Amino acid sequence: MTAVTTDTAGDTRRAGRYVYLASVTLLCAWVLVPLYFLLINTLSSPEAVNAFPKSFIPEFDLGSLTFFANFAGMLSALKNSILVAGVTMILSITISAPAGYALSRFDFPGKELFRLLILLTRAFPLPLLALPLAVMFIRTGLDDTVLGLALVHTTLAIPFAVLITFSLFSGIPVELEEAAWTLGCTRLTAFTKVVLPLILPGITASAIFAFVISWNEVFAAAVLTIENRTLTAFLLQNLDTSPLHLKFAGGFILVVPALIFIFAVRKYLFAMWGIANR
Amino acid sequence: MAEIQIKNVAKRFGEYQALSDINLTIADQEFMVLLGASGCGKTTLLRIIAGLETQSTGEVWIGDKRVDHLPPKDRGIAMVFQNYAVFPHLTVFENIGFGLRMQKLPNDEVTRRVQRTAELMHIEQLLKRYSGELSGGQRQRVAVARALAMEPDVILMDEPLSNLDALLRLEMRAELKGVLAESKTTAIYVTHDQVEAMSLADRISVMHQGRIVQAATPVEVYRNPAERFVAGFIGNPPMNFVTARPEGKGRWNVAGQSFDGPASDAGALEFAIRPEDLTPAEAGLRATAKVVEPLGAHLLVTCEVDGALFRAVLDSDLVVKPEDSLTLAPMPDRVRWFDPETTKAVAV
CATH class of the missing domain: 2.40.50.140 (Nucleic acid-binding proteins)
Incomplete structure (x- = not known):
């Protein structure tokens, strides 16, 4: 009797393990398989990309990537992307970090409303905003500039950045600041000597998050720029009419930097979202 | 010389009268304990003296200087917090030396004073550690050492022992009394624990509903309670x-x-x-x-x-x-x- 019970329990546990493993495998495959296909097709010659059945081993043919490297406008688009993402990152942190600090440390009328409204900025679909924005940007001369696009991307990044920095600041006991004040600090030096060092990893993570939001954004970029296209807008425009192997290579070029950024700051992203890392 | 004078201090939080009509003089080098149940205003009073809170009316004098409009750093005080507030990104050494570095003291002076206070608090072997690697009792010692290293006129303590377990609390209590007597600073100590108050204080200010109901020596408070509240509060x-x-x-x-x-x-x-x-x-x-x-x-x-x-x-x-x-x-x-x-x- 006992043996049977133990056996059933063992079976259940084993079954649970299978389900667990299967789920993990499925989830990993969901992410990794497309990436892997992107990789092998990028590193294959045009003939291999269009051939069937496909090989699962890349040929290490750098033809498509070399083509992109030499493609007119490619490098300037890359430069634009980095510039726009960089400006977005700086703007959204300089605006959001003080907002997050104020939300976590001070009581002011309308605080709760503000927290709600800041999320509402994401409630309007970008296509709805993009055309009026384009008109306004043309009038003010902001159209087709790095700053103009960065402003739009900053708007997209701010809600996340504010809420993330808010929770980061809230995680730092106010007593630490007060202790610093009693030990000879002003509000400013207490911030730079105590709060900033503690918060810097989190700030870096949310900055990079803003960078990635801007890097991946394509709609506003496509509408608001013509000459100074970012990489996403540039590839969207050109890949449409390109052969398949170039589409793969273009996709690869877009995905890899974002992946590297996210990977580099994964620890802080987990911490930021309250998920324990390990 | 750091006599503390609190003159007619009151504090309102919106509709709530947290403190009313506080008048108190604390002599130089006196150990004053503010004793009361939670919500009686003792911590608020301490924070007003520290400059972390602003009084609604009244004056605070430390020595012959009126300080109630000054930021905490200009009041000549050091404070020990209930949850220790040891900076997690700094070593114990840098924690104790934090205030000294803010005063831009030369390196060897900082080292000398950190060493001395660390020895006083028996934590000289922990100087290279971070807060995360310390026990509660050790953190408490760091917090006290950090305050003492400032050589302040006044040391303010907000329930510093309440997060320690009973045995450790007893040990720290005796130690704290010795260390503070030696340092010759004026001390204000907030607690809700009457045994702690009796054992540490030169004088106890019993607080109730935002007022000081009696300020006297422990024996006087015990033997001759000024109000029925004190008689019912003190003694177990x-x-x-x-x-x-x-x-x-x-x-x-x-x-x-x-x-x-x-x-x-x-x-x-x-x-x-x-x-x-x-x-x-x-x-x-x-x-x-x-x-x-x-x-x-x-x-x-x-x-x-x-x-x-x-x-x-x-x-x-x-x-x-x-x-x-x-x-x-x-x-x-x-x-x-x-x-x-x-x-x-x-x-x-």
């Missing part, structure tokens, strides 16, 4: 109260017995006596024992006198059973009287 178990009816000419009837009391024309007074100031005798208050608790050193008897709860701490050799009748004689010079209208003590 606290004072016993029995209603007294006037018999005229300074004689009062307490539970059927006649006592000498104040020559007051009040309609009633409260007769008060500490549980340990009672002895079984031939004549005295008639009590019925309800609960008997042998505590080793003595016997705690909870009984009923005149329908009121009444406790007596008696000799442990005594044999008392529940429902036994006792006759308890109060020590005449330990009897206190309170006016039930004003709740103030009435002198005999």
Whole structure:
């Protein structure tokens, strides 16, 4: 009797393990398989990309990537992307970090409303905003500039950045600041000597998050720029009419930097979202 | 020289009157304990002295300088927080030296003072560690060392021992008393623990509902409570109260017995006596024992006198059973009287 019970329990546990493993495998495959296909097709010659059945081993043919490297406008688009993402990152942190600090440390009328409204900025679909924005940007001369696009991307990044920095600041006991004040600090030096060092990893993570939001954004970029296209807008425009192997290579070029950024700051992203890392 | 004077300080939080009419002078090098239940305003008062909170009205003077408009850093104070507030991104050394570095002291001076205070607090072997690698007691030591290293005029402590376990608290309490006496700083210490207050203080300020009800030496607060609240708050178990009816000419009837009391024309007074100031005798208050608790050193008897709860701490050799009748004689010079209208003590 006992043996049977133990056996059933063992079976259940084993079954649970299978389900667990299967789920993990499925989830990993969901992410990794497309990436892997992107990789092998990028590193294959045009003939291999269009051939069937496909090989699962890349040929290490750098033809498509070399083509992109030499493609007119490619490098300037890359430069634009980095510039726009960089400006977005700086703007959204300089605006959001003080907002997050104020939300976590001070009581002011309308605080709760503000927290709600800041999320509402994401409630309007970008296509709805993009055309009026384009008109306004043309009038003010902001159209087709790095700053103009960065402003739009900053708007997209701010809600996340504010809420993330808010929770980061809230995680730092106010007593630490007060202790610093009693030990000879002003509000400013207490911030730079105590709060900033503690918060810097989190700030870096949310900055990079803003960078990635801007890097991946394509709609506003496509509408608001013509000459100074970012990489996403540039590839969207050109890949449409390109052969398949170039589409793969273009996709690869877009995905890899974002992946590297996210990977580099994964620890802080987990911490930021309250998920324990390990 | 750092005498502290608090003049007419009051604090409102919106509609809530947290402190009213606080007047207190703390002498140079005095150890003053602010004692009260939670919500009595003791921490608010401490934070006003520190400059972490701004009073609604009134003045705070440290030495001969009015400080109530100054930021904390310019008040010559150091503070120890309840949750220690040890900076997690700095080593113990840099934590203790933090205030000294802010004063831009030369490196060797910082090292000298950090070493000295670390030795004083017995944490010299921890100087390279981070806060995360310390126990609660060690963090507490770092927090005290950090405050002492500043060599402040005034050291403020907000329930610094309340997060430690009982044994450690006892040990730290004795140590703190020695260290602070040696450092010759004026100290203000906030606690809700009356034993801590009694054992540390030169003077205790008992606070209740945003007011200081009595500021006196521990013995004075214990023996001569200025208000009924103090009598009922200090002492474990606290004072016993029995209603007294006037018999005229300074004689009062307490539970059927006649006592000498104040020559007051009040309609009633409260007769008060500490549980340990009672002895079984031939004549005295008639009590019925309800609960008997042998505590080793003595016997705690909870009984009923005149329908009121009444406790007596008696000799442990005594044999008392529940429902036994006792006759308890109060020590005449330990009897206190309170006016039930004003709740103030009435002198005999």
